[in-house]
Amino acid sequence: MRFLVDSMAGKLARYLRLLGFDAEYHREGDIKSLVRKAREEKRIVLTRNTAILDFKGKIDFFFLPTEKTDEQVRAVLKHFKLKDKIDPFTRCLECNTPLEKVFREKVKGLVPFHVYRVHQEFYYCPGCKRIYWRGTHREKLEEKIRKFLEDSSEKASSL
DSSP states (O other): OEEEEOGGGHHHHHHHHHTTOEEEEOOOOOHHHHHHHHHHHTOEEEEOOGGGGGGBTTBOEEEOSOSOHHHHHHHHHHHTTOGGGOOTTOBOTTTOOBOEEEOGGGGTTTSOHHHHHHOOOEEEOTTTOOEEEOOTHHHHHHHHHHHHTTTOHHHHTTO
16 A cells, blocks of 8 residues: 655654555645645545545545544554554655665664664665664654554554
């Protein structure tokens, strides 16, 4: 499933990426360019912009029921039945590109010395060239994922 998140819900795009979903962020506020991009890339628009209702039947979209990001995530997961499809930490949070596991030696000199010394596993984004590792922030992100899935204890306990 491929999503296009409009400019009103940027945090939602990041959280969907965190969960492993293809979620492009459309920074432009123009509804026509959003619709055009959704058609060209065969994406489902996620928005709070009521102007999207003019395109009902012309594109796939989900009107977000709230402004609160956590509730938006839960609504998307529920509406599209995605809880069993979550694959956390597999996409770049910045550019949405799937991450690739890389040999530790490849990141030497590209990450802080302490990080290189302490960690064995690294992931690389071929899109924006960022490098990811299981840092102290990971526990906070895992807790966030658990909260998104709190009504699905089986999936949350498998993280």
